[in-house]
Amino acid sequence: GVALVVPLALPAMDGGLLGPAGPGAGARVGGGGTISAVNPLVSLRDSLNVDQDRTVLNLRTNSADASDLYLRIVSLDDFDGTTWKPSQRHIVGVPDPLPTPAGLSGDVRRAEVTTTISAANWYAQDWLPMPYPPSGVRIEGNWRYEPVGMTLVGDHGQNTRGLTYQVRSLDLRPTAEQLADAPNPPAALKREYTEVPKSLPEIVGITARAVTDGAANHYEQAVKLQDWFALDGGFRYDTQVEVGTGSQAIAKFLADKRGFCVHFSFAMAAMARTLGIPARVAVGFAPGAPQGDGTVAVGLKDAHAWPELYFEGVGWTRFEPTPTRGTLPEYTQSDTPSTSLPNPAVPSTSASAAPSASAPASTDCPAAQRRLQECPSASAQAALPVDG
Template structure:
């Protein structure tokens, strides 16, 4: 059902909401939690339901030290949208709605009673924005035994390669949080996975193994696999199904459409509770607490060097102050320079601390605007360099990497990607919108044909020269673009 929604030709509106939150990037609308994994599928357990309380109980596992703020959201469901579960920001603390609704405490969901659905529903939700730090997640103690035994359960039928892969991906991690971040990053960034809503969902115990081998799928594959792998590592996990935050409108509301349908894993950390992760590339947003540098494990209250003679705090920005989560992810922050005490020997001149601080600021002002361009060049080089093994699988991987580069390059020049299209239709759309001439247009069509060959042919014959064809298309895109658009594609590429 979720795959059908993602592949609809029209992004029909499901919900519209208005919220007091300053940002909606973390305002996923959650429908139901799938907490029972039998090796063949993820399902929602049958649990006892109660009347909806005026004030929902505090979220399980959430401690007082975690930063929390309250958000009010008014939601309107489309008249055609009939769903048994009520989409809610998580975790909701109060729900005001008319009709026959019941509350399921374990998953914190509202379910319709005696035929009640979301059709045309108008409701108001007070929810919590939970903002744990990486340190709080890393220091989380073990989950209660009842919760751990239920939410780390995997069936004997699960192929051993799933657990073996999970251990390999998380090698070197010293706690559950580091393991969770490594899993998320492997799926979303470094593992070579590709988002594709056209692939078969699959079923049975081999579905995850097939996905791990082929490395292409949509949110169902990514969330189900990460949750299963987390369980094999002893991390309590389940899968949430709902919608990503939607698209802001000119009138201040936010529209949520069919193509915002999504699934994501929730992992449990004692002191924080059920915590969202985002392993699906190009969908949703990765939470800030997963973008921070992994804690070193060294207690921060134990000095590693002899204290200096002065205990005055330095006004100079440290590496952590001036380094955004994205920069940390790219590894461009560098270490903090050792600060020497200012003894005032310069007689009012600039101290070493000031020189270092202003120099660092100047470097940041120069480097930060160039990061998208540098990152984009690095990605393009990696995708098109043609290096690697010479097996048939290696050739297939290179063609798919070249295809990603082609669609990202078109995006840089203003042709928004549409994942619902086949490669052939996507190229036809690209050629039409960009106005490509004969030679670049033909090169783009050759790339599409090569992609079709490796994806759908019974006996694929990977074509040669695909990287050169992509470069030819990029040159054509650049030639057709105006000066302003070329600068934008170079300095602020949309795909980066």
């Protein structure tokens, strides 16, 4: 059968992604007031490669732009050089309303969005898919709240199977200026979310510095990283890719330039940390497909992972480094913002010339076309150095 979207243990990016959950692989919540550091990352490659897509969730929302409505399940913030997984966190009862997100100031433009979400009868997820950041949740059953990640997790076997629930969330619209002028984050937060292990290959940091050369601040560095992966770096979206093992996995991906959302999000978050930018990885669903009745259908092929970077005054902020997937955030675009981009059923696996990290972006091809890889081929340029 099709691998379902369930909490599972994360392997070391070693050619497979996630297998069926073994005994005790779920989110275990109880009287101890903590949630185990298990990984709810979806069985992404199996989901993205199914012959026939299956609807996981149906949404009805009053969002002004449903093409930008990502559904976030959980954040992975513990990075050991091989894997990303959630840290063990304390959980509490679900407050109403939910607290203001960490780091968010009153200066950021926002609107509150209400989304009603219905889960398929076969979709049994321990973690609750929600737009981020949520400000309130109406749901039946036994659910608990993890404040750091602003996530809900089922208690005593509770899951999403067949549930309909309502989420109020904030549609945040920071400006590029607000992100560029962000002050330093709290020392404890920066220390926790910029930690990288000694086993991380040196080439990861070297590449990050080369790609972001000339950037004046962390925001400009983040945009340069995103655009290098998504637009100008010669990367190809490929769900059939084989990747390296262990601590060399990210270095191999940077050399081969082929992969899908797990590889792009893991690599960008790791590179951001080497630059001193607090970073983590979010797991959930990219925006779904609008339906004729005004709803939005989210399918298995929308399973996705993306990096979140922290900027004081704005909080945890989404970036989108994966080519052809989701939408580029408006606050990262220098040209006219594009509309939603399709998720191809059969991703391209053709090779591409690999430009250097400092190669300028083409001014003749809009960002939307570059992300869809529809621009005329650029001349081959020197690739970045890679160990070995």
